[in-house]
Amino acid sequence: MEDISLNGSLAGSSNGFHLPSKIAVVATQRQMRGIAIVGLGYWGPNWVRNFSQANGIERVVCCDFSRERRDLIKSRYPSVLVTENIDQVLNDPKVDAVVVATPVNTHFEIAIRCLKAGKATLVEKPLATSGEQAEVLIRMARERDLTLMSGHTFEYSAPVRKIRELIGSGELGDVLYINSVRANLGMFRRDVNVAWDLATHDISIILMLLGEMPIEVSCQGESHYHDRVEDVARLTLHFANNVIAFVHVSWLDPNKIRHTTIVGSRKMLVYDDTAPSEKVRVYDKGVTKHPYYDTFGNFQLSYRNGDVNIPRIEESEPLKVECDHFVDCVKRGISPNSDGHSGLRVVKVLEAADRSLKNHGQPMPIAAGLRI
Numbered sequence: 001m002e003d004i005s006l007n008g009s010l011a012g013s014s015n016g017f018h019l020p021s022k023i024a025v026v027a028t029q030r031q032m033r034g035i036a037i038v039g040l041g042y043w044g045p046n047w048v049r050n051f052s053q054a055n056g057i058e059r060v061v062c063c064d065f066s067r068e069r070r071d072l073i074k075s076r077y078p079s080v081l082v083t084e085n086i087d088q089v090l091n092d093p094k095v096d097a098v099v100v101a102t103p104v105n106t107h108f109e110i111a112i113r114c115l116k117a118g119k120a121t122l123v124e125k126p127l128a129t130s131g132e133q134a135e136v137l138i139r140m141a142r143e144r145d146l147t148l149m150s151g152h153t154f155e156y157s158a159p160v161r162k163i164r165e166l167i168g169s170g171e172l173g174d175v176l177y178i179n180s181v182r183a184n185l186g187m188f189r190r191d192v193n194v195a196w197d198l199a200t201h202d203i204s205i206i207l208m209l210l211g212e213m214p215i216e217v218s219c220q221g222e223s224h225y226h227d228r229v230e231d232v233a234r235l236t237l238h239f240a241n242n243v244i245a246f247v248h249v250s251w252l253d254p255n256k257i258r259h260t261t262i263v264g265s266r267k268m269l270v271y272d273d274t275a276p277s278e279k280v281r282v283y284d285k286g287v288t289k290h291p292y293y294d295t296f297g298n299f300q301l302s303y304r305n306g307d308v309n310i311p312r313i314e315e316s317e318p319l320k321v322e323c324d325h326f327v328d329c330v331k332r333g334i335s336p337n338s339d340g341h342s343g344l345r346v347v348k349v350l351e352a353a354d355r356s357l358k359n360h361g362q363p364m365p366i367a368a369g370l371r372i
Ligand SMILES: NC(=O)c1ccc[n+]([C@@H]2O[C@H](COP(=O)([O-])OP(=O)(O)OC[C@H]3O[C@@H](n4cnc5c(N)ncnc54)[C@H](O)[C@@H]3O)[C@@H](O)[C@H]2O)c1
Pocket: 038, 039, 040, 041, 042, 043, 044, 063, 064, 065, 066, 069, 086, 100, 101, 102, 103, 104, 106, 110, 124, 125, 126, 151, 152, 153, 197
């Protein structure tokens, strides 16, 4: 093992991309020769594809109970190793890291086993099913000096990163509100409701864009097909300074929708992730408040309808960016952008949403200690 000086990396950071820091951090160069993917259902094969093509990865081990899934993966990627037994993954000295892509209610148990076995661990979203579980994972990873990453894929998508850049540069002015819709017909899950499945993406995007935690969260939803597993939900996140975000998620919609509107005090932005190109549009539209000088205290509003700008965005597969980032973080021993703390924050918002759901949409506070 070789010590390297990472001048400027946010090794201890719990949020944000690796921005320049004044503190020089010493991290350890580690091996990343082999990786295992546990869970080869709908999503796991995307990880297999990316790691099979990743530079420097000599060994890809794929694990699933299902023989059918293992056979499918082996037929697509003949060079990977397949196993039904996770112990084989955990005892393999050439496997340095594991991606957990199993159903959400198994994340904690499997991630604990990976960390205990000394493997760097990336857990698909959401990190765990409770804040307590997420905290245990964070502590274990820290004590063992292992990388723990949350699979917040959209934080690695080029349009989302462009939006973050636009907000950061002040282009939109102050963000006033966000409205995000993520809907489709299916895929129904039994272990978690639609908020834990789909809103995880929107929450991670919103927290990253605003750089802060909500003060309180309310949520309403309904289950129509599986008892107490809501298939449609609407979350409201209240932030400081009257900033508000709405998230509508549904497994019961005739159309695939991934649409986010961000209204700023200067400009407004629309992000349509289903658009084949030009996913982000910035509208020079807004409202100006003019005082009436003859009637003290009164005012009138004028509306601005300016140009629409479509920023140039270099598209890349978010999962590839995420995959490369994980490998880089493991090798350099640095904290990922979507680290365990980032996963914990999303889980805390989802927990508050659950409490609100059970209380007919009453707003639930978020502990101040978690603010970013
Ligand atoms: N980041 C994204 O955009 C994104 C998209 C879809 C799903 N996901 C996440 O990926 C994960 C998996 O979702 P999915 O849709 O692929 O689920 P899925 O039900 O289609 O597949 C899960 C697979 O895990 C296997 N499995 C379960 N327990 C196992 C164990 N202990 N050992 C080995 N294999 C086991 C099952 O046999 C199954 O093949 C979830 O956490 C989900 O939230 C992320």
